[in-house]
Amino acid sequence: MENFLKKITKDVDLSFAILLSFCVYVFFAINIEVFFSHNISFAILERFAVLGLVGLALTICIIAGEIDLSIGSNAALCAVIVVKLTDPLGAPLAMIIGLSVSTLIGATQGFVIAFIRIRAIVITVGTLMLLRGVALLIAEEKTVMLTDFRVPDFITTKVLMYFSPASLTVIFIFICVGIFMRYTKYGREIYAIGGARKEALTAGIPLRRPMIIAFALSGFCAGFAGTVIGLKSGTAQGLGLQYLLLAGTVAAFVGGVSILGGKGGVLGAAIGALTVNFLNTGLVFYALQVHFVQLFTSVLLVIVIVFQTMSRVFDSRQARKSLLATIDERKTSLLEKKRSALGR
Amino acid sequence: MSAIIENNQLPFSTKFLQFYKDRTLLAILLSLFAVMFIYGIFFTENYLTITNFKAIIRDAALYGIMAIGLTFVTLSGNFFLLSLKETASICGVTFAMGMATGFGSPDLAGNFLVSLLAALAVGVVSGVIQGYFVGMGGNPIVVTLGGAGILYGIGAWWSDNLVINFTRPHDAEWLGTGSFLGLPSITWSFILIAIAAEIVLRHTNFGRKVYLVGANKAAGKATGHENFSMAIIVFTICSVCCAFVAVAFVAQMDSAQSNYFSAEFGSSGDMTILVIATVMVGGNSIMGGYGSTLRTSLGAIFIAMVDNMMVLQGFNSGPRIVGVGLMIVFSIIVFGLFAKGSRAQE
Amino acid sequence: MSTNPILKISKVSRTFGAIQALKEANFEINEGEIMGLVGENGAGKSTLVKIISGFDPGFKGSYQINGKEVKFETPSQAEESGIAIAQQELSLIPNMSVAENIFLTGAKVKKFATLNTLAKMARPYLDEVGLTEVDPTTRINLLSVGEQHLVEVARLISREAKILILDEPTAALGEAESRRILEMVERLAANGKSIIYVSHRLDEIFKITKRITILRDGVSQGIQETKDIDVNKLVEIMLGRELANMFPSKADHISDDPKLEVKELWPDGVLEPVSFSAFKGEILGLSGQLGSGAGEVLASIAGALQSRSGSLTLNGETFLPKSPSHAIKKKIAYCSSDRKKDGLFLGRPIFENLTSPALGAISKYGFNFGSSEDNYSKNLAKEFLIDVKRMHDESGLLSGGNQQKVALGKWLSIKPDVLLVNEPTRGVDVGAKSEIYQRMRELAARGITIIFASTDIQEITYLPDRVITFYRGMMIDEHRLEKIKTPLILKEITDPFNETNL
Amino acid sequence: SFNAASSEAYVGAFVKGIKATAEQYGYDITVFENNYNQAEQNQQVEQYLSSGALPDVFIWWPPDAVAGLGSLRKLAKTGVPVLKINQLPNEQDKAFIFGYAGPDDSLRAYNAGEMMVKAMKMKQAAGGDGYNVIALSYPHSYGGYGLSINAFKQAIAGTDLNLIGDIGEGFGQANGYKGAAKLIAKVKDQGIHFVYGMDDAILTGGIKALEEAGYNVDWYAGTGKSGSVDSDAVITVGTVCNGDKQMITDGKQFGTTLQSPLHEGQLAIALVKEYMENGKLANYINFTPNPSVTGATMDFTALRGFDGKLYGINELCSGAWD
Ligand SMILES: Nc1ncnc2c1ncn2[C@@H]1O[C@H](COP(=O)(O)OP(=O)(O)OP(=O)(O)O)[C@@H](O)[C@H]1O
């Protein structure tokens, strides 16, 4: 526990993310009396089940030093597949199919990126459109929907006051991914190629493996987010879910992940998503027009940007200070030697 | 050691290719066109009509102009401006406000010049601010993502998120729906801006700096070309292009609304993504320092051609998005493969 | 040697574009021996060891282990047959912990482990290389460069390989640390490991190796028994010629009107303020090992490095450059030591590189039409014997030598009064080297003041008219013309205070 | 009330209407907006419900007739009665709502069709011919599309008019323009003589595209609003009057079928009142009136609102109808 705290305090961005989310929560808890209730907490977790996953998907890519614009489309595609197949095949099989498609798409992107050595953002601009169209085709340009709503009812039932099967699964996924990223060789390889790709390659890391794993993971998370959305509402649309990209990216950055790659983690992703959820949920009670919600969300992001810029400047100052300090302490003894040796 | 040999009087063709030394990539782009043409000619009726080509270029014009602006950002190694459509949206609202209300002062209402300047000014301001943060070392993607939401929010707030109409006849019609020598003004704007941009990049010190800084920021600093001012300028250029597109579009619609450019339900999809895709399809290097606005313009026309052809083939929006998406992915991969030979992206 | 080698390379060639890094090179090593691998910069040492360790499958020739032909596509394959390498370039992930870096990748690395288990596993190896007081959980970028190199070595031995390769492990280390490495290497050899030891420090080579393989311009010059060869012989084989003859003759006297006066300049990383002046038309050499302060002084004169205090006086003006562009305005040109990083625009054509510092000179009112730039850059190119045919090629496609010529040549475009060069010929082939020296001399003769810093003992001995020696951030001494002697300088930059007696 | 963003002109007017009427009857009403985005609405619903505070009635406007079902079920589960508006109920809905208030998509489209037939006859009388119709539609993935297009086809069935093209690029002027431009390129040389806009916003964009492509869309003969039609004009007919009034006054648009967000808002509240007072609605489906309006009749059209007052067309229509 205490070394957990140590870790947090060491990571400035993360601790700021935590502080920020705390502030947002407290603000609403004070201004909205019902906000601090397990009903709301339940709702927040329900929303977390979606946004958190997308945030996680993006966080993984960003840790690998890349960014995946296609997750919104990937989610929509998976949602359409799952909803369409649930009636004939039953939810479990449908989910397996949908998720494996999303994961496969992710893996393929990862492979292409590693093989051609192009930036993910370049290729995913294209796949964003492509997948969007494919989803639309599979949905036959209509809204696909369930006839039997037992599944939606089941995954939204309350368990242990705060959770639903959906949110519990998502939390489980978070834990698994977290363990994978931090404690396995493959997870560490993803951090490595993100933080310092040249060094990583010199150290003998094969670029393809971590790249494919990272994008497969993010594809899976995106797909799962789509599945949750689709099965909760019992319906899915090919054109839907584009907003996930923005929301997820904001969540990821608010979670303190560094766009330079190699930093940040699952914990940050979770906190980022929660912060954004606090905000959105809180704003619902003010029944604001849509654009205000967007406005406030971006303000949140800007706060983070400003902080990170400032802390970067501060860091470089500190680095110089410490350098000069080490020099000054080496100074005396060495200069002493010089005097004695050269008599100058 | 190689002796010094003057390259006196090379044949013109070589000169031309040296002029576009990225010959392979240009060749690819052109051959892609060829394929489209041939397919179009044989399998699509009234594809080869003048009107249709006008329509294609007309289609390409709007996001083409934005893409040219964005090309400056990308070439200078500052990745992307992700707030394209939001910038356009707020500038459009500004322009419409000017045309409709004259910003409160009735005698200014409908004054084209004032409204135009106001819109461009808004573009400049948002460009400078975002450019400043990037110049300070902020990451373009994050910064402009934040900028996006704020710009949209303000625009929607200001216009109370309603449609702002201004009635015909008005002074902006020549730009919106007017045409000259049979080509719509917006098409002319596209052509002129494309030429101007190409000249700036090839034949001015600024253009050269864009390439140099884009190719290597550190070396740029060492030779006295800082990215700080560069970032501010290119982001401003890009934002102004967005502003111009917004004005032209609003002038054509006689109305503006904060979500004109975010086609939530439009099958043509998200403007920002479309513009970025255009720059990529042009084969410009995302790492900067390599590419040209000419290629971007061609990219825009290329995308328009694909879409147009599929419309003529009678496809619904679904297959059309697939088709365009496929083409984009395909050309990006091809460019990637060839670029790997001459110059690795990393 | 009767024992048949466990690793044998014969007739291996490797080409990069137009240059041949290795030409039918041969190499071998026996069980439990330390094989030295020497050769001047660009001789092909790194290329060879990269091939051996599976980082570079793109070679031609035969590669045998225990008499069996092998072909490694990836480093991990080489590792499985017991070969591990610590490369010349750092390969550590800055914001990862020491332990995670040691067990970053490779076939034998545990698939699943917490940081603490990794730390426990890392401990012995860290002790082995003498990082006893370093906590395995600290982030790498909090360590000094020397310590980082030691971590590389720790990673190397953690691979538990039969054949270990060290590519210039001590380049960035102080004497004490170096000695520890050497002892460790000998210990490992005693335990029956075979070790390929690449180094420029000949004293080390003679101290620990049993045999020496010498590369010259990618061709192996046969294997020498260490005991029946001496330094001069070795150097002669390495360079394949008399040392001096590739250098232009020095100026016959040094003018006495100081062009640039450096007063109490205190760059970051230097122990105390330094003051000296550079005279008109001289070549002044700043000599010192990595981190000795020579490079730092150069950089801060150019405004590329912060300095705590001090001032420059040039052409009667007194100032302290805040930024490179400021220095450029004052006609101070600075060619850094790493051309790929901030010396060249690799993606851009040569002529653009050449005119990059002086865009004003090639344009009217900011516009640049017609052939003015062409001619301008061609003249620069001719000055530095850069192939005019290739003016429109990407500079990244040139050989190291030509790249360096471009990186240096571009500065003539600003008509500098002072030309600062850090490592004029790093990674440059012999031919280009002597050309560059010639050029520098001619420029000096034209009245440009040239100050260069170098870790290359030859060029610091034979090129400059005046040498100032540096040691661990201190200015030590100054020598003129014929007083400049290799042994003296070597002494002053490695051990001026008679601390060590290697 | 859960409904789309008031950024959309129609919704904007609707929100005004519903708030005003609610005030008049002394109800207080909270409006939750979303970006024509069902997923977003689902979450709003979820969050609102989780607050535990329940209203007496839900007024529910799904961005997508079909995809909204998830939210509807959540609302209904609370036991609070739900009134669906704007999107005609489909089979699944019936179990969860106590009634519907809103436009009759079919009737609206049918009237438009009839108006076009009328125009066609006038044009024939004026000696014009050519009977090709193109439709500028909602996205085909959108619920209202099917109803509208079928009704319209019905109305023109049996006449000479034949539908040669139908494109659903998106909502609003911007997409209307894009779609039309593309469709025109496609069918140009078959000839375009009539244009049906699934709503006026789309049509307004479409008309811009037509004019740009060099078509004459002005149906007035020299005689002004005499009711006679320019024989070689392309006749455009829209619905919903959420576009640009000027189009009709200038004669660029033959007519539209009025659909008033004001009505919709008032009707919604009126039904809520009725339901509160006698626990059920007289009739389950309640349509707002969709009379046809042409340039000729426009200025004299006035309708009684559900608050009994009489409203002029400018008050009734949304969009650019000051
Ligand atoms: N990736 C590469 N592409 C092209 N040429 C290369 C590459 N790597 C090395 N070379 C060239 O191959 C030659 C040998 O390089 P190598 O690094 O093996 O020399 P070295 O002996 O290690 O030099 P040093 O002592 O400076 O390390 C040099 O001319 C170098 O420029």
Ligand SMILES: Nc1ncnc2c1ncn2[C@@H]1O[C@H](COP(=O)(O)OP(=O)(O)OP(=O)(O)O)[C@@H](O)[C@H]1O
């Ligand atoms: N350090 C290096 N990094 C990358 N490539 C290198 C390096 N050194 C050499 N090369 C490769 O060497 C090739 C050019 O080598 P070469 O020594 O023949 O120079 P050159 O300019 O072609 O010869 P010349 O000096 O006669 O013009 C290039 O294709 C390049 O790939």
Ligand SMILES: [Mg+2]
């Ligand atoms: Mg080497």
Ligand SMILES: [Mg+2]
């Ligand atoms: Mg050469």
